Amino acid sequence: xxxxxxxxxxxxxxxxxxxxxxxxxxxxxxxxxxxxxxxxxxxxxxxxxxxxxxxxxxxxxxxxxxxxxxxxxxxxxxxxxxxxxxxxxxxxxxxxx
Numbered sequence: 001x002x003x004x005x006x007x008x009x010x011x012x013x014x015x016x017x018x019x020x021x022x023x024x025x026x027x028x029x030x031x032x033x034x035x036x037x038x039x040x041x042x043x044x045x046x047x048x049x050x051x052x053x054x055x056x057x058x059x060x061x062x063x064x065x066x067x068x069x070x071x072x073x074x075x076x077x078x079x080x081x082x083x084x085x086x087x088x089x090x091x092x093x094x095x096x097x
Contacts, residue, residue, distance in 0.1 A: 003079070004022060004042055004045075005018060005019050005022040005023070006081075021042075022042055025041040025042070025043075035051040036051065050065075
């Protein structure tokens with residue numbers, strides 16, 4: 001979640017609301033009741049994950065996706081561009097909750 005929150009930061013934006021939005025669902029123990037709600041909670045990414053609404057094709061589509069991921073798999077490289085907020089932001093998060 002920290003990496004996804006860091007990816008959503010834009011230069012010049014206030015970062016605290018975005019950080020709170022990303023971690024609120026974890027802090028509150030929220031679970032998604034649908035795949036589309038999982039997108040809202042930032043559990044699924046629109047550019048990476050997909051939703052299959054056809055019950056008859058769920059297994060075959062999952063198998064196709066797994067096999068396509070297997071071919072040419074390269075582990076992600078370690079990232080150095082993840083922005084971490086200072087202790088003052090951590091104190092604000094604790095005080096807000």
